[in-house]
Amino acid sequence: MEPRRALITGITGQDGGHLTELLHEKGYEVFGLIRGQRNSRREAVVGEFPYVHLIEADLTDQTSLIRAVDVAQPHEIYNLGAISHVGYSFRNPQLTADVTAKGTLNLLEAVRITGLDQHTRFYQASTSEMFGGLDYNRPGTGYDEDSLFHPRSPYGVAKLYAHWIARNYRESYGMFVATGILFNHEGERRGLEFVTRKITDAVARIHWGLADHVTLGDLYPKRDWGYAGDYVRGMWQMLQHHEPDDFVLATGETHSIEEFLTLAFGEIGIEDWHPYVRQDAELQRPAEVDILLGNPAKAERVLGWKREVDFAGLVKRMVDHDLRLHAPEGR
Template identity: 85%
Template sequence: MTETRRALITGITGQDGGHLTELLHSKGYEIFGLIRGQRNARREALVREYPYVRIIEADLTDQTSLINAVLTSQPHEVYNLGAISHVGYSFRNPQLTSDITAKGVLNLLEAIRITGQQETARFYQASTSEMFGGLDYNRPGTGYSEDSLFHPRSPYGVAKLYAHWIARNYRESYGMFVSTGILFNHEGERRGLEFVTRKITNAVAGIHLGLQKEIVLGDLWPKRDWGYAGDYVRGMWQMLQHSEPDDFVLATGETHSIEEFLTLAFAEIGIDDWRPYVRQDPEFMRPAEVDILLGDPSKAERVLGWKREVDFPGLVRLMVEHDIALRSGELTPSTAER
């Protein structure tokens, strides 16, 4: 009889955590979700949305709680998705970003090592394209790959770079099965409302329904490699099923500006010119902006057989349709939105 696979997920209440939970449940996993504190505002929604998840209270800044979480779950796979994940917020709270996004990864890896689970547990670290920094001298024509130089331009990017390197260090020093996914921007219906793509589609839905008149944004010219979160979470799982641990870029290989996103989103509600509905505010402009992020996913496609299924127009359409249904009362918000 085959043993049921057990997975421990940090950041389970976020966008990727929700997609991953559904994917692993469909594959028959026993899922343990790590959340912070008994008064966590998202706990009730998590229980309602995923009643099959076994909740463990722990904190990435508290190693004792992480040791207990590992001992309780005895995981075959650990997905570290927990982080302060908003770039703008990281400028306002750089120390908290460092404590959770950077040092939290070290704490979790140490918990696995101390408990002796490194022999059986495969570890996924959620790295990010923000580690590259978007500098032209660092980006070949085909986009950033696993071998490109890093030059992060935010406290979030710096913290993620530490996490990326400490994860690789534990793979090389202790022989742990540690794979990192350098994921470019991935969006979807579960994206938090503080992120620009979801802010746009939520507002477009509100304008369509007569609930608001405008969107207030920062810079509109940055270009991003935008894909669908559900596709990228499938890639995370594929990394831990591969025979060898490694680093993989997940991306679409194409970029689009925020203006392009606006154009497609407003077109979904029959508006050709979005400019009368958008106001720019310096409050939403970052001290150091990344101009362009373009990824090269060829290694993941070749080695893992990973391939995205949702294209850019399909992503925008999916998000706008979801938010119209949500704001009209036809849907209940997901855990990640609460």
């Protein structure tokens, strides 16, 4: 029996790496979209995942997407590709719209044009940033699949378009399109531009005497933080379900950046992190989301999904990774 084939956009990102690993372990033949002939991340992907078939394509170039889908003939597509950093989206809103919003439309159209729309299952990576953190969530229960959206960044707005166009293709063309509204999920593969990895990388460097501080923006925002490995398992489960639907993946609890700092510095024996943290107004966003709390009850009930790594375990995992990464030779 031939293996199932999966095509992943955004394979060079955090979730792409975790998902590639998961699918390979399940016996899939994995194809990944990579942008540009000289993509700086190509070597890293090939080194870590030598079994992946890389296809050069770009979410802003529909012709390349049609070719990629035709080459891969995927049973499943995971659309993880996006301009995924909220702060960056304020500085480059048009690029964010072109890649994150219109790119999803281009990929959906590529599936339809190649005639695979009734044979390929499509996962759309939606985000909790679509909710915006205003007072529309039910007190104490968090945002769920029926909560109102009010995005507070160009990234959130672009993702909301992608979310709705994905649902539109499901309803208009009968495509198997599942959307995962994922709350913040982190891990050792997280990019250094994200606050969690910025903190754990700095903690490790401070421990080994390579740095004496970390510079951050606001410290009060609270997020529903989980482990990326748990969340990509949920993505896969959505495409194995008998019908396409929308699912929130979250932990159901929030923690502030200050709490993250406390645990991270605690891993290297520092109880008071304040002397090691500087704040810079330039790192503050024009519109901040104070709190994001998700309600994963539907995914837990329907899919049987459950997160395995708790908040303390997530922070420890990330700090341990960065301590090993920066350790002097022989340590």
